[in-house]
């Protein structure tokens with residue numbers, strides 16, 4: 110367990126780790142509040158991309174958005190990021206994560222599933238993820254695969270920071286439902302090699318290979334990397 114933000118022990122300092130002591134009831138409550146808020150903001154983002162309404166309606170919406178922002182800012186976290194928050198029962202939250210953060214409306218969100226061999230997620234990439242017309246942005250697909258391959262390595266017991274991610278875009282990915290999956294291929298010392306893909310109903314559109322490296326500070330401390338992972 111990390112004692113406080115940044116304290117990695119063994120003289121190693123890394124940002125982004127916070128101990129919390131939430132009761133199960135409080136955690137459940139915060140989870141529900143986060144899910145509802147994030148879903149609302151996600152709908153707002155989508156509506157912003159797709160609106161074709163008149164100027165008065167846009168002005169009205171902006172007044173509401175300003176009021177909503179002010180309400181949320183009445184009290185904020187002590188840090189400029191959500192980080193990895195550890196609860197008393199040992200579970201972790203990384204609700205700010207760009208791909209899976211349950212309090213991050215930028216996250217699609219991907220809900221990851223794991224079995225003995227694979228990590229996968231089925232989710233929607235809508236209008237806010239557009240690159241070429243009607244198609245998913247390539248950088249978003251790289252981000253998706255970074256997360257899925259990294260999580261697959263972590264879940265298989267060989268976590269690491271992304272060292273190299275190689276993406277092959279085989280064909281365009283239309284906006285809409287996708288499936289992403291990854292698996293750990295092999296481990297060589299501190300390096301984990303994972304592979305995976307994104308597919309649609311018509312088959313694989315993107316393939317990826319990643320090298321995930323247990324960073325020097327984790328090797329120096331206790332071999333326990335908690336850089337990006339989390340349970341919920």
Ligand SMILES: CCCCCCCC(=O)SCCNC(=O)CCNC(=O)[C@H](O)C(C)(C)COP(=O)(O)OP(=O)(O)OC[C@H]1O[C@@H](n2cnc3c(N)ncnc32)[C@H](O)[C@@H]1OP(=O)(O)O
Pocket residue numbers: 255256257259260263269270271272273300320322323324325326337338339
């Ligand atoms: C739940 C998890 C989900 C995760 C999903 C999201 C993942 C992320 O987004 S992580 C963020 C993006 N990645 C980063 O910011 C990483 C930044 N880079 C670093 O921190 C470091 O360069 C790091 C950790 C990759 C390697 O640094 P360090 O531990 O000092 O490596 P070092 O001791 O020099 O080298 C160790 C070995 O790795 C190899 N190596 C080093 N860097 C790389 C690299 N970028 N790619 C491939 N191999 C590398 C070296 O050649 C060496 O190999 P060997 O032992 O065979 O000689």
